[in-house]
Amino acid sequence: MSTAVAEAVDDDLWSAIGDPTRRRMLDLLLADGGGTATTLSQHLPVTRQAVAKHLGVLDRAGLVQATPMGREKRYRVDDAQLARAVAQLASVGSAWDARLRRIKRIAEAIQRAQQNQQNQQNQQGQQGRQES
Amino acid sequence: MSTAVAEAVDDDLWSAIGDPTRRRMLDLLLADGGGTATTLSQHLPVTRQAVAKHLGVLDRAGLVQATPMGREKRYRVDDAQLARAVAQLASVGSAWDARLRRIKRIAEAIQRAQQNQQNQQNQQGQQGRQES
DNA sequence: CGACAGTGCAACTGATGGTTGCACGAAGCC
DNA sequence: GGCTTCGTGCAACCATCAGTTGCACTGTCG
Numbered sequence: 177m178s179t180a181v182a183e184a185v186d187d188d189l190w191s192a193i194g195d196p197t198r199r200r201m202l203d204l205l206l207a208d209g210g211g212t213a214t215t216l217s218q219h220l221p222v223t224r225q226a227v228a229k230h231l232g233v234l235d236r237a238g239l240v241q242a243t244p245m246g247r248e249k250r251y252r253v254d255d256a257q258l259a260r261a262v263a264q265l266a267s268v269g270s271a272w273d274a275r276l277r278r279i280k281r282i283a284e285a286i287q288r289a290q291q292n293q294q295n296q297q298n299q300q301g302q303q304g305r306q307e308s
Numbered sequence: 309m310s311t312a313v314a315e316a317v318d319d320d321l322w323s324a325i326g327d328p329t330r331r332r333m334l335d336l337l338l339a340d341g342g343g344t345a346t347t348l349s350q351h352l353p354v355t356r357q358a359v360a361k362h363l364g365v366l367d368r369a370g371l372v373q374a375t376p377m378g379r380e381k382r383y384r385v386d387d388a389q390l391a392r393a394v395a396q397l398a399s400v401g402s403a404w405d406a407r408l409r410r411i412k413r414i415a416e417a418i419q420r421a422q423q424n425q426q427n428q429q430n431q432q433g434q435q436g437r438q439e440s
Numbered sequence: 441c442g443a444c445a446g447t448g449c450a451a452c453t454g455a456t457g458g459t460t461g462c463a464c465g466a467a468g469c470c
Numbered sequence: 471g472g473c474t475t476c477g478t479g480c481a482a483c484c485a486t487c488a489g490t491t492g493c494a495c496t497g498t499c500g
Contacts, residue, residue: 187328194326196319197488199400206407214446226489228448247446247497255408262401262408268331269397275338276387276394327457346477358458360479365456379466379477441500448495459484469474 185264192237193261197222198230202253205240210252317396324369325393329354330362334385337372342384 193199197220204219205211213231217224231251234240238257242249325331329352336351337343345363349356363383366372370389374381 185328185331190328191326194323195488196317196322199317202404206404206411209411212446222488223490224447225449225491229488249447255411258404259408262404265397265401269394269401272334272338272390272394276391279338279341279387329457344477354457355459356478357460357480361457381478443498443500445498446496449493451490451492453488453490455486455488457484457486459482461482462480464479465477467474467476470472 185268186260188237189239189257189261190264192233192239193265195230195233197226198234201227201230201234202239202258205251205253210250212248212250214248216251317400318392320369321371321389321393322396324365324371325397327362327365329358330366333359333362333366334371334390337383337385342382344380344382346380 193202200220201216204216208215213224213228216231217227220227231240231242235242235251238254239261240251240253242251244250325334332352333348336348340347345356345360348363349359352359363372363374367374367383371386371393372383373386374383376382
């Protein structure tokens with residue numbers, strides 16, 4: 177077991193969904209089934225240009241794809257790529273979860289062992305001196 | 309249904325685990341059951357000072373806690389807080405997953421509807437003009 | 441054709457990840 | 471005890487990036 181957790185993740189993909197603004201943008205795009213830089217910026221606390229930059233990042237990460245429609249540029253989420261991202265989240269999460277469980281199990285085992293020891297000591301003590 | 313996904317997450321916590329170096333640091337801390345800035349930096353492609361800064365971030369996010377031991381400062385992972393972080397990952401992941409499933413279901417429904425329409429049109433066409 | 445809406449590009453600021461260099465305190469060794 | 475050495479902390483500096491403002495360009499509509 178090589179215990180390599182962070183190795184399996186695509187850093188570009190992760191950093192794309194790491195930004196809170198970008199996550200909210202993905203939310204909005206999923207909710208409305210698509211949108212433009214201006215429509216998104218109206219539901220976000222940042223300017224249109226900032227949104228445009230984020231859309232560029234998401235586009236380079238393959239999470240969204242753009243289609244020019246008249247004078248506006250419509251973006252929609254790439255389902256497959258977002259599914260990949262979700263899989264990576266789940267992967268890291270479950271790996272850490274497994275680690276935590278293992279640590280907890282070991283800690284409990286140690287505690288049990290110590291308790292056994294204490295019990296034995298108590299028994300010996302009771303055998304030795306029985307006065308209060 | 310308010311469809312608020314990103315609202316439920318703690319941005320500080322998320323950005324703490326958003327950095328790939330910090331994720332690897334958590335991995336190392338979990339694997340070895342603790343460590344110092346110098347020991348971590350030996351297994352990472354960055355300098356000790358960079359690691360120290362990251363440890364500061366993780367500390368402020370509550371993901372690790374330090375205990376001075378002689379001339380060195382030992383860090384270990386806070387299990388409960390990391391469990392919280394894992395829960396947030398799972399939360400966002402499952403929310404997006406649910407969205408994707410819903411979209412897929414709707415898309416399939418639309419496709420079925422269109423196919424039904426086409427079938428009806430085909431029937432009408434066959435009824436209307438039977439020449440060539 | 442002219443006005444407006446939507447986009448793109450460029451320059452600037454602030455925060456952050458990373459580096460080097462140095463100073464200080466605690467262990468260890470003569 | 472004094473010197474070296476290891477580990478830490480602090481400060482200055484650089485690169486990148488999120489965010490802003492300002493301006494120029496283009497497609498639509500009256």
